[in-house]
Amino acid sequence: MPPSPPLVGVVGKTNVGKSTFFEAATMVPARIENRPFVTIEPNIGVGYVRRRCAHVDLGLPGCNPRNSLCVRGERFIPVKLMDVAGLVRDAHKGRGLGNKFMDDLRQADVLLHVVDMAGSTDEEGNPVRPGTHDPLEDIRNIEFEINEWFYNIIRRDWERFARGLDNLPLDQVIDSIAKRVSGLSIRREHVALALREVGLESKKPSTWSEDELRSFMTRLREIAKPIVVIANKMDIPEAEDNFRRASKELKGRVIVPTSAVFELALRKAEKAGLIEYLPGDPDFKIIDESKLNPKQLKALEIIRGFMRKYGGTGVQQAINKAVFEVLQMIVVYPVEDPHKYTDGYGNVLPDAYLVRKGTTAQELAYLIHTDLGKGFLYAILAKENKRVGGSYVLSDGDVVKVVSARASRR
Ligand SMILES: Nc1nc2c(ncn2[C@@H]2O[C@H](COP(=O)(O)OP(=O)(O)OP(=O)(O)O)[C@@H](O)[C@H]2O)c(=O)[nH]1
Ligand SMILES: [Mg+2]
Numbered sequence: 001m002p003p004s005p006p007l008v009g010v011v012g013k014t015n016v017g018k019s020t021f022f023e024a025a026t027m028v029p030a031r032i033e034n035r036p037f038v039t040i041e042p043n044i045g046v047g048y049v050r051r052r053c054a055h056v057d058l059g060l061p062g063c064n065p066r067n068s069l070c071v072r073g074e075r076f077i078p079v080k081l082m083d084v085a086g087l088v089r090d091a092h093k094g095r096g097l098g099n100k101f102m103d104d105l106r107q108a109d110v111l112l113h114v115v116d117m118a119g120s121t122d123e124e125g126n127p128v129r130p131g132t133h134d135p136l137e138d139i140r141n142i143e144f145e146i147n148e149w150f151y152n153i154i155r156r157d158w159e160r161f162a163r164g165l166d167n168l169p170l171d172q173v174i175d176s177i178a179k180r181v182s183g184l185s186i187r188r189e190h191v192a193l194a195l196r197e198v199g200l201e202s203k204k205p206s207t208w209s210e211d212e213l214r215s216f217m218t219r220l221r222e223i224a225k226p227i228v229v230i231a232n233k234m235d236i237p238e239a240e241d242n243f244r245r246a247s248k249e250l251k252g253r254v255i256v257p258t259s260a261v262f263e264l265a266l267r268k269a270e271k272a273g274l275i276e277y278l279p280g281d282p283d284f285k286i287i288d289e290s291k292l293n294p295k296q297l298k299a300l301e302i303i304r305g306f307m308r309k310y311g312g313t314g315v316q317q318a319i320n321k322a323v324f325e326v327l328q329m330i331v332v333y334p335v336e337d338p339h340k341y342t343d344g345y346g347n348v349l350p351d352a353y354l355v356r357k358g359t360t361a362q363e364l365a366y367l368i369h370t371d372l373g374k375g376f377l378y379a380i381l382a383k384e385n386k387r388v389g390g391s392y393v394l395s396d397g398d399v400v401k402v403v404s405a406r407a408s409r410r
Contacts, residue, residue, distance in 0.1 A: 002067065003353055003367050006329065007080045007185075008047065008322055009108035009225075011146065013138050014086025014096065014125035016116040017232040017260045019043060022083035024263035024315050025279075027271070030083060036125030037097060042104045043083040048076035049323045050280045050316055054333050054399055055341075055349055058383065064347035071278055077331065077352045079323060082108065089123055089141040092148035096124075099149045106153075107185045110322045111146065111227045115139055117243050117257070118236035131238035135231075136246055143227060150221040151214060154181055158213065162205035170201055186224040194220040228322045229255040234314070235262055235306055254321050258314030262303045266313065275300070280316030282307055328357040330396035334368050338382035338401035355394065362390030365402040375406030 010018045019030040019039050026045030031038050048068075053075035055063040062070075069076040084104055088096035105111070119133040123141075161180065165173050174195065178188040195201050198216050200208060208216070229250060231243050234257040247255055266284060270277045274291060277284035284307075286292065286300065307313060323329050332353050336344045343350045353367065366373030379388050382399035394400070 003355055005078045005080050006109040006323055006327060007082060007107050009105040009111045010081060010083040010114060011111050012114035013142055014088060015121050016114050018083050018114045020260040020264055021114055021315060022081055024260050024267055025319060026081050027267060034127055037086060039083060039085050045081050046078045047081045047319055048078055049320050051075050051331050054397055060348060063349040066347060066350040068352045074278060075352050077354055079319065086125060087142050087145045088125060091145045099145055102149045106183055108225055109185060110327055111225055112230050112318060112322060113142060113227045114230040114232050116233050117231040117239040118233040119238060119242055120233060120236060130236050135242050136249060147218050147221055151217045154217055165205040190220060190224040194223050226326050228318060228326055230318050231255055231257045232260050235259040254326055256314050256318040256321055257310050258318055259306055260315060262306055263313035263315035265303060280312060282311050329354045330357050332364060332394050333399045335382055335399055335401050338380045341382055341399055359394050360390060361388055361392040364394060364400060365404060368402060371406040372402050372404045375404040377403045377405055
């Protein structure tokens with residue numbers, strides 16, 4: 001089965017711009033209002049990562065994408081986005097809407113934590129004068145809530161479960177924990193890494209202290225559901241200072257300055273045929289000035305100024321960073337004909353697969369079709385016209401033909 005797109009969860013305090021970010025990224029209409037708890041049921045939609053298309057590197061005039069889009073030489077590959085209700089401090093104790101709805105995000109691979117960097121909403125999400133609330137507090141509080149949610153799921157009935165692990169070798173301990181948490185999109189290697197990093201590999205699970213269990217779960221959350229901080233509302237001047245402080249405090253983590261409202265405005269203007277703009281572009285072009293009123297023109301100029309400063313609105317950049325930097329995924333193109341770069345129907349570079357870094361040629365074969373994986377003989381790297389074996393680790397941008405004893409037309 002072709003790889004399912006990564007699931008990106010949009011989380012954060014209430015009234016910070018989650019649904020605005022979601023709508024801007026997916027163009028799926030979402031309810032947006034300046035008051036707390038507007039979103040209750042999750043919004044689900046398709047967003048995209050953006051990458052230069054392989055057809056450009058290959059010097060081809062174009063391509064025929066099937067599972068993705070290609071616009072002006074840029075490949076847009078789908079990812080799933082989910083926007084959920086807002087959190088507030090002590091949500092795990094039942095405040096606000098609580099944090100049960102976070103269960104919708106059990107399968108998330110990465111979380112985008114949207115923060116009102118302008119400090120224009122208080123702890124409860126009520127609008128306040130920009131600069132009067134400290135967004136760094138929100139980052140700490142909300143991440144604590146996310147960790148609590150995660151911890152409580154895994155913690156349930158831990159003691160009994162842990163006793164059963166005590167006499168197992170490490171390998172089986174890892175297997176058992178991984179199996180227990182598999183519904184949370186946690187893989188075996190996540191469990192192994194977290195155990196090693198918190199130094200609990202050789203300690204009997206039933207003797208872990210509460211603190212040890214908590215530090216293990218926290219580390220597991222950081223590894224299995226990493227958080228990218230979306231510094232939103234950067235269009236409000238008060239946000240700049242906060243952003244500098246937050247970047248310092250979060251040193252080493254990914255934090256992306258964004259203006260979700262600006263991105264949404266640009267996508268709407270593009271849809272209406274008023275501007276030429278591709279998500280992630282550092283600028284846009286007005287198609288016909290006479291179609292815009294002075295107010296619209298002025299608004300667009302303000303957006304342009306913002307984009308000059310930050311290299312774009314930040315929305316596409318955030319999704320790209322989450323998938324390529326944090327999840328470390330790469331793009332590969334399976335083909336049937338390695339000379340023409342086509343599938344069996346003559347489509348040029350029809351599919352762009354997002355796969356984890358470290359994926360091998362044979363694993364790719366299995367992703368294309370189980371039969372191809374089972375009968376795997378070798379693969380051909382189309383760009384290099386080179387034969388490689390099943391253990392070849394794929395590189396970003398590889399165009400790959402799988403040769404299998406069990407052919408499968410695709
Ligand atoms: N200035 C500015 N305002 C924004 C930005 N993003 C969102 N907003 C505004 O913030 C308010 C809340 O936006 P929503 O997208 O509904 O926020 P939410 O986080 O989904 O809120 P809940 O669903 O109620 O938790 C709206 O008035 C938006 O227009 C931004 O980048 N800049
Ligand atoms: Mg919302």
